[in-house]
Amino acid sequence: MQDTLNLFVMNIGQWLSANLGTLNNPDQIIVEIARWLRTEFGNWGVVGFILANLMATVPLIAVFSGCFALTTWLERKGLGRIQNRYGPNRVGPYGLFQPMADGIKMLLKEDIVPERADKIGHFLAPVIIMIPAMTGLVFLPIGRNIIAASIDSALLFFFAIGSIVSLSVFMAGWASHNKFSLVGGMRAIAQLVSYEMPLILSAVVVVMFVGSMNTSVIVEAQQIKSWVTSDAPALQCLGQVLGWHVFQPWGLMGFLLLFVSALAEANRSPFDLPEADSEIIAGHLTEYSGFKYALFFLAEYVNTFAIIGICTTLFLGGWNGPNIRPPWSDDPQALLIPGFVWFFLKIFVLMGIMIWIRGTLPRLRIDQLMGFAWKFLLPLAIINLLVAGCFYHMEWYFGWPFSILILCKSYAIVVRLNKSKLVNSNRTYTYA
Amino acid sequence: MNTSTGYAPRNYKIVKHKDKTLLEVAMGPHHPSTHGVFRMDVKLDGETIIDLIPYFGYLHRNHEKLAEDMTYFSTMPYTDRLDYLCSMTNNWAYALTVEKLANISVPERAEYIRVIIGELTRLVNHMLLVGFYINDLGAIGTPLLYALREREKILDLFEWASGARMMCNYLRFGGIREDVSDEWLASCNKLVDAFPYFLDEYDQLLTGNEIVISRSQGVGVLSKELAINAGITGPMLRASGVNYDLRKTDSYSIYDRFNFRVPLGQFGDCYDRFMLRLLEMRESITILKQALRDIPKGEIQSKVPPVLKPKPGEAYGRIESPKGELGFYLVSDGSVNPYRYRVRPPSLINLTLLRDLCIGHKLADTIIIFGSIDIVLGEVDR
Amino acid sequence: MNGQGILKGMLVTAKNFFGSYVSRERLTTVSYPEGGNTIKEQSRNIPFLVFDGEDPVAGMRCTACQKCEKACPPQCIFIEKDKDERGKALQRPKVFDIDASVCMGCQICVEVCPFESIWMDSNFELSTFNRFEGLQFNREKLLKSNTYFHKIHPQQAQASDDRLAEKERKRLEREAARRAEKSASEPQV
């Protein structure tokens, strides 16, 4: 074992000296190291095979759990500041060690399982909720060819995996044998199943335009090729940004629909009925404590990251961002700033918006939630599909006004249809 | 003896209701949004409420029996604990009743300070109600903390005047305990001028909010006749459109000197009750402005014998507390202690209608209807 | 339902979010141990006994008249009169206990006390590990000097000193008047 190790170290030194000289595309450093490691593991046999697979997945889980810790801190700080108070500022500078403190607290807390709960279901629920959360991350193109698995039907796989969440939430609700969690479980299934329809339909628009469900192809399609390959750096920057789908009329509507149903899929603010703390204490999480609760929490946040990641890849141009081709490099596709910087920036911006929404909006009732999905989001998604189809075949000077007109009109019609008689009759208050 | 037989036997009864099976849930004393210790046994068909039985009495402290063997004066601090959110209006009602019983006159300056304190307490109470109501709706704390931020300023004024933030024990028979300095009046003026900005911010945040509208309009509708028959008083009654405000009808103490308006609702549902509190806050500000403008100098407490022995008789004094008509009924037999001491709690009487308002609505609506009735368990259980 | 209300609401929270970094008025929380605490001059918590001069027991104003014991609503004050060696009752309490866990700080004892001897303290850090020894305040724990009284409640202390001085002056006048009247009646005899 000793000689393979120093052989390994010697190779590293050799490789570094060879490559650092040219550095013709700076954002590919990680990809170069990964490719080189994979060739190195190749000749290690079975151990190498396992290590190569781990290399693809372990950094993913580590990075997104780190993002989870950062978002809990961001959320508590953001909500604090919205409510005119400091966020956590005792543990570490500006409270940065607060997620660690929470983690340790969760580890040390006693894990109470109610006496009448059926143990197997109670134990399995957090395990099963981790599977869709983590596998959802596999299809996110974090940087230029930094992706765990770029398979052909990536998007479809993502939505298929997403539907398992409702199963585990119901198992948690059912297994803890508590009336509030039973109600929470039922609400969760109803909500998750009925919000998958708008989610998938608003994502289909992008597949229709790009022609493939492979996420890295979708992200590539969001660059204006002619501008990016031109020489002027300004044009390169604009090429990377203006190509995003969100700047198309159908893209903007699709993005809004996708973001709203993502809020519902991830049980975030206006739709957090499964664990509505003012009505049914903590919904399906009532009987969980200690590390199982932390697992549920981690899975929920990682699930939110996965769905926000899909939002950015589909509409906000995944790792595309205003960066230019480094002048010293000859490779036309090289980029100065690595792609994952933009990807994580967009994720945290969307997360910030979710925190902002959580700080402001109250909760919907269960029947309004259903009504909102089936009578508001779904028709708009279908109309958006129709408009995108026409937009695809029209010239741009016909397409833009047509789609903008149709989308706004349909939004107004659907709003009027949903306005019930008694509700929002604007109230007059007589003064005696 | 371990009764569980491996499978999980049900511990709740499944009640046959025609053909559907009902889930009986105890929204028990240990529930996050019952504003204190209060239990509702709810029969659920899916999410809609079939039957609701309220249980209260968890916070019963035997207040009325206790008062029968204490002197009139030493019961005063206990009235703070009745409706612990607005302690000074309880003192005022009790002091009013004893003054009626022993016909003690109250000097001018004391009357003005009592009105200022009463209206400040009304602001505090309505702010808390609106904050907790939106918190029950689901906005995690943001409107509540804005309300608490404003409430802090008023509690600082109370602490400056009486020495304590919530349990002030500030009013005495025939006036108030300590005079209020001029700086206090100046800072009170500053607060009253700055308050409408907070209310406008609140309006912009909440009243137009679609989710608040769709969740609270048409929920828990209280008709005029039912409200009058059930003896409902206060903002809940006015939300149904009945024009009955003790400050206007009784015009006790010096309320006839201030001109202010009384807002009335139209439908009497949760949204009206919520909006009414916001509008009443604006009216309280107009009263405060007028009171602060023409408060006279002078002594603050009329001569009262240290150990009060009112001649035998009875008296019933009532005021418009932020929750409704708060009344005290005292019977004295000439001795130092009252023979009978009875409190008319507006929260309890408003609570009796909970079952009629909630039936047919969803589980989430009961929390909102309960929140909009504005209950403080200290007053309900006494 | 067309979303304007929600957007307006979001603007308000955004204004508060950025406001909390800028204006003091939007960030009202005070971090307690480090930052200041907002004790007002009149704020009251648990009563204490005032003594003049140096020696606490000698300078005690309290004469054990037990008025406050009778008037206290939750009856949390316990007084025992002091006896000197020959068993004659002294105008001083040997035992003056206040059960701080029962006392609700209602200030009735201060109003009832005719000798300005019991006043309300504004010190609120009273937490102890033991409910019985820690919160049963005996006489030694309750006695505090008049200077301390002037430090925490300057106006009240000044007012009570004026009243005491006034009473002292009236007593001296009565004394002088009685002496004058006695001396006037003396010569005729």
Place this chain on the structure above:
Amino acid sequence: MIITFCILSVFIIIGAVSTIRLHNIVYAVFSLMLLFSAIAGIFLLLMAEFVAVAQILIYLGAVGVLILFAVMLTHSVTGSSGKNIYSNGWGWGLLLSLSILFATLLPAIYFSDFPSDPAVEIIEPSVKKLGMEMMHSCVPAMWLIAILLTAALIGGIVIAAPPQKR
């Protein structure tokens, strides 16, 4: 490759047996889910991504949740009835089923001609080609299914909707 295949097939057997044997219906549904996901795994091994995705989406996401809904709404869920699975003639039943299995399976294997070395050319399974195929050759079938599904959906809603009081 072989190891994963063995693990998955073990899961399939466990899932299938426990679906039948378990008294508690809720556990039976969960083991059914295990079965479906193991089958999806095997499809993935065969590089048939689209079919694996369809398997997860349809069986695990929809059929599984549907059965859970059905289980939730039935009354005695914890299966306390505990009827005994073993009827006395189980030996003969097993023998009969095995004989039928071999009578049909063996001739099928014997007569069908496998290509000599199976993986001669790996057909490139791509979703695009499947899509094209679906849209071109079997469009009428697509339309038929679409109409059938909408009819079923509307029928479901009509049954579930509360009776409208005229």
